[in-house]
Amino acid sequence: MSSLQSLDVKQRSATTSPSPSIRSTVEVAKLIDISKCIGCKACQVACGEWNDIRDVVGHNVGLYDNPPDLSANTWTVMRFTERETEGGKLEWLIRKDGCMHCADPGCLKACPSPGAIVQYANGIVDFIEEHCIGCGSCITGCPFNIPRISKKDNKAYKCTLCSDRVSVGMEPACVKTCPTGAITFGSKQDMIEHAAERVQDLKERGYQNAGLYDPKGVGGTHVMYVLQHADAPQIYHGLPRDPHISPLVNLWKGALKPIALLAMGAAVLTGFFHYVKVGPNDADADEGEGARSKKVGSELGQEER
Amino acid sequence: MSVDPSAPIQRYSDSERMNHWMVAILFVLVALSGLSLFHPALFWLSNFFGGGPWTRILHPFLGVAAVAAFVVEMVRFWSDNRLEERDRQWLRQWRDVLANREDKLPAVGRYNAAQKVLFWAMVVCMLTLFLTGVVFWRPWFADSFPIFLVRLATLVHAVMATILILTVIVHVYAAIWTKGSIRAMMRGTVSARWAMKHHRAWAQEKIKQS
Numbered sequence: 001m002s003s004l005q006s007l008d009v010k011q012r013s014a015t016t017s018p019s020p021s022i023r024s025t026v027e028v029a030k031l032i033d034i035s036k037c038i039g040c041k042a043c044q045v046a047c048g049e050w051n052d053i054r055d056v057v058g059h060n061v062g063l064y065d066n067p068p069d070l071s072a073n074t075w076t077v078m079r080f081t082e083r084e085t086e087g088g089k090l091e092w093l094i095r096k097d098g099c100m101h102c103a104d105p106g107c108l109k110a111c112p113s114p115g116a117i118v119q120y121a122n123g124i125v126d127f128i129e130e131h132c133i134g135c136g137s138c139i140t141g142c143p144f145n146i147p148r149i150s151k152k153d154n155k156a157y158k159c160t161l162c163s164d165r166v167s168v169g170m171e172p173a174c175v176k177t178c179p180t181g182a183i184t185f186g187s188k189q190d191m192i193e194h195a196a197e198r199v200q201d202l203k204e205r206g207y208q209n210a211g212l213y214d215p216k217g218v219g220g221t222h223v224m225y226v227l228q229h230a231d232a233p234q235i236y237h238g239l240p241r242d243p244h245i246s247p248l249v250n251l252w253k254g255a256l257k258p259i260a261l262l263a264m265g266a267a268v269l270t271g272f273f274h275y276v277k278v279g280p281n282d283a284d285a286d287e288g289e290g291a292r293s294k295k296v297g298s299e300l301g302q303e304e305r
Numbered sequence: 306m307s308v309d310p311s312a313p314i315q316r317y318s319d320s321e322r323m324n325h326w327m328v329a330i331l332f333v334l335v336a337l338s339g340l341s342l343f344h345p346a347l348f349w350l351s352n353f354f355g356g357g358p359w360t361r362i363l364h365p366f367l368g369v370a371a372v373a374a375f376v377v378e379m380v381r382f383w384s385d386n387r388l389e390e391r392d393r394q395w396l397r398q399w400r401d402v403l404a405n406r407e408d409k410l411p412a413v414g415r416y417n418a419a420q421k422v423l424f425w426a427m428v429v430c431m432l433t434l435f436l437t438g439v440v441f442w443r444p445w446f447a448d449s450f451p452i453f454l455v456r457l458a459t460l461v462h463a464v465m466a467t468i469l470i471l472t473v474i475v476h477v478y479a480a481i482w483t484k485g486s487i488r489a490m491m492r493g494t495v496s497a498r499w500a501m502k503h504h505r506a507w508a509q510e511k512i513k514q515s
Contacts, residue, residue: 014345112342113357133357135342136443140455149444154358248456252463257344260467267471271478274403281405282484283502284311 008167011119013111027123029188030161030172032096033198033226034236035207036182039064039078039094043174043183047076050162050173070097072150075159076174079237095225095236096174096183099146099159101125103219106245107158109253110141123188123222124163129155141253143218143243161222191224198226217244310501313494314511322493324378331371332473338364339466365442372435379428385415386425392418412505419479423472430469437462 009019048054055073060066064080076098085091105125108117116131117138127138127147134154138147147156162172170176171185184194195212202210211230214220225239233239317325338360341350351360391411395402395418401409402419410417416424440458441447447455480486485499500508 014348016345112345112348114345114348131357133342133351133361134443135361136441136447137459139447140441140452140459145452151444154444246453246456248460252456252460256460256463256467260463261344261346263467264470264474267474268478271474271482274478275482278403278405278482280484281407281482281503283499284485284496 008121009118010121011105011108012115013108013117014114021121023121025121027188028161028166028185028222029123029191030101030175030223031184031186031191031195031226032223033182033184033195034093034095035198035202035210035226035228036180037078037094037096038180038182039080039092040179041066041078042177042179043096044074044076044078046173046177047159048074050165051075051160070146070148070158072148072152072155072157075099075157081235081237083235093228093236095239097237099125099161099223100144100218100243101159101161101222102143102243103221104245106141106143106218106249107138107147107156108141109245110137110249112137120163122166124161124166125222126160126163127156127158129153129157132156141245141249143240143245159223188220188222195224195226199230202226202228213239215240215243217242308497308512310496310498312497314497314500314508315493316489316495316500317493319493321378321381322490324374324381325490327374328371328378331367331374335364335367335371336466336470336473338367340470343463343466361443365438368434368438372431375427375431379431382416382424386421388418388421388425389414392421395419396422407502412509413503413507414510415504415507417504423476426472427469430465430472433465434462434469437465 007020007023008025010021012019053073053075055067055071058067061068065077067074067077070077076096079095079097081093081095083091083093101124103123105117105119107127108119108125111117112135113131113133116128116133117125118128119125132155134149134156136147136149136156138156139145139149147158149156162170162174165172175183175185184191186194192212192214199210199212207228209229209231211227213225213227213230213233225233225236227233227236227239229235233241334354337350338354340347341354341360342348342364348357351357354360354363394411395413398410401407402417437458439446440450441455441462450458480490483503485495485503489495489499497508497512500511
């Protein structure tokens, strides 16, 4: 993708100064209601159609998941989980996996290339592949295991939340195509309110633990789920219960950066001032104040000059 | 025993010197490319390597080459860097070291205690950098390791690189400070006076041999 107008950029990777921020826009969100999803994969097809990307035809790996994982060419994939409820009934959980568009994106924090990852004012996190250097730090930083590096061009790819469509007032392709209305799109506030209605409905129908998945550990997300079992998100193919940027990544991209550079600068300065104060340690020019080579001279059987 | 104080003493053989400068050149390249990916303020350094993607491609190969050259150097200098009892006393008198009062220090062999400590710091850093670097080397190896290990390796790699760069700053400054050291590593020889002042035990050994 190429970046939207620079006025709409909120955060930029590997950039320590603020981005243009006089204009504010409404935060958007995609709401995925898992209780309404029938696993038809129309969203997967629409995603490939709109973005004009095709994955290679793979093999059936014994699951409905097809392809079995996200890739540089597959930005969303349906994750199917079969589980037995307490009543001994089959429950089929189908989660549309893809980028969550975190408010505090680990990929952006970890990326070393200025402007290769941007977060727009509307909340969408986008990879700008022309600036991508292919190091994979976004993968290291992501708490949801989303970015994939293409084997063809060594660039990282993931769901753009159809930033190109959203910027001209359209909904993402997956939302447009969903036949059951399981995926909705709008302002984040509207989506939270819509989710509350859905959660209420689910609770009335016996799902006491229904709830909205908008994890605070990453500052909230711009892709949210309505879960029938919000108390146990991990049953939805390992959706993390409390996602957050790893403390290892925070240390690496946080405190260590300024401390390391300061230490290096301080070491060079210390050396310089040591030289200014003490001067060279010069055995072969033993005149002047710095010379203390009497002993050396005598040991060599020489009188000092 | 009477020796001309200006007489040259061989300190480094031709191959030792070439080995050292090979490591030094590779270290500078790998450090600059690494720093460019470490801090946004230094990303411009990637221009020296042909831009971001080329820096990402070259850095690990330069690193492997640097480690390979370093391992050869490490084997050469290993036995001269064993820490001994007298090194403890030398380190205790660090104030005399910094104030150029070398005559007050115990006799030093081929390397003084600070050089030895630096040597072992470099050994530990270089080997750790190699091992951790492999873990997140893309596109080759990173996918074979669990994400927790990739994150840990990345952090440890950055910490060890910082320590290594600091040790090299100390090393380079010591060479600028102690006149004659750069000639020793460039041309291979030092004067007898230099040897007696900085490495008395080693000098006496050398003079005895000759």
